[in-house]
Amino acid sequence: MTASPSPASARRRWIIRAAGSAVLLGVLFWLLPVDEVMAALKAIPLTVFLLVLALFLAAHAGAALKWWLLLGRGMPPMLAIRAHYAGLAANLCLPGAVGGDAVRAGLAQAAMKDGARVVAGATADRLIDMIALLTIACLGLVLSWNTGASGGLVIQAAVILAAVLAGMLALPRLLPLPWRIAPSLPGRAFVDRLVASFAALGRDPATLIIAFMSSIAIQLLLVGLAWGLAVAAGADIAPGYWIFAWPLAKIIAVLPVSLNGLGLREATLAALLDPFGADPSVIVAAGLMWQAVLFAAGGLGALVLALSGGAREQKARAGEKG
Template sequence: MAQVAFTAVVLAWLFQKTDWPHLLQRFEEMDPWWFAAAAASYAANISISSGRWWIILRALSRPAPIAWLWRLNWVGAYFNQVLPGSVSGDFLRAWYTRHQARGMPFALAAVFSDRFIGMGALVGIALTAFLLGGRHVALLPGMDKTMAVVVAGYVLIVALILTPWLNFLNTHLGKVGNKLHDIRLGMAALLRHPKALAATIGLSLIVQGFSILTFWSLAQALRVHLDPAAVWLVWPLVSLFLALPVSFAGWGLREGLVVLYLGALHIGHDAALALSLLTGATVLLTSLPGALLWFGIGHHRLSQHPAIEASENPR
């Protein structure tokens, strides 16, 4: 309920500042070809990221068929958009791969590693854009402090995963501590697997490239001219913040941040709000096939039995 309330309050505040005829006119004049390109780009984002998950599971010696992971990736993307929190679909992905991962802790470790490495790609893109952005970056309010916190936070989490500092969880928190310990060990095993880590980072950069392309294509559809700082710094940073479970599927939080940052780059309130709303709608609509792929998934052999294809046996 708190997430719904946050979303409602932020959107209400933004809407009362909106010129509705102007906003609606932007949607009416939207270029459908650019919108279709954006939807195709986001579909590529969902599909290609299943390959990253596949690499991670193999690196943990807990492989699963790529077609199964592709289906679950679409299902997870759908439920991330329609359930409270921004990671509901991720927990669902872990649940349906618990047999292949031989337990929920390693299934969660694989899914969290998938999400975490994707976030690392966003941090890298945003940091590069911040360092190379020039005078336009200086226009963004508090961006230097924000980037410092984001980078420091990510580095700290990596350090906690790789070091034994959290081993006390195993002895002080009982069964919960054991599960958290197993999740951390699973993620640490991936971070110590150079080839798999390099492959997932490379794939993450491609996946996030499609996310950026989606945002840019929607700006073209609405005829909103975006500064490079908006494309390469603002959107990756907003995407990172959307992982925070403070709003319903990112609604409200995304709109507030986009209006704030694009406004600093001299893009009007209505144009920025239209772009953010269209981005959210595109993500939701493109994720809808996940609802169809979810039907009957509980009866799929891989959701019920630990056995997997002979060709996918651990090395």
């Protein structure tokens, strides 16, 4: 497995992404009426926010169990849930979803001692989520089908979906290619184990189907929660348009140019929904409230990890290895 980046390097990347979020938010508040954004934020009742947060946490418990299935049930399910919430906590201070994935993978590796299976499971988990999001975006376009432009977007989304599927199927075959060309390259043993782990997943289509259907259900719940916040903020947008735009904004927000998608997700969502008549100020306000949900969930994830003794177990395992 690759070495962890130095603290200085990680801090530098965090600062760059934080600066990216600051610039994006600055542009948004320069282009949009700040008073309208603030009014939309204040329009969201606290009870709505708390309900969305509770359901968000429940959805991520389901996401943790989906990841646990893809890991071959190689650790107790409650440990998988705790590791997943630790990943949510990491997203408070690490750049994007990749930071959270690294933290939960570290906890999984400490429990399973099988780096190849952890990497294969995490990769499959992310690919399945991406395919589910693209599928939901296609569903949104079908639900809101009323123009020729919608039909073209469906075709484009379907092409992207097919390309992701093809890449997922081809990945196990492509991984060993560098070592076939140059057998002396280091890391061959790990890649062989990784390919074997992918192959084991491929021989278990039932697990893959369950994971995909679970991802569809979880992502639809998250889409619905985000739409509920937007409606509470005063957005007048049909569900089909939101189901189309929100998954695409979530995919784009993974790009490593902002802090956990802050600023990028809101800008993308407002741009995607503007042609459908949505008020950008309200959409940005709803997006910022969604970010508040993400950060609140991350804080609760850190609390869960601390109260469950996760930090002590990590130190104990490190001591055993020393």
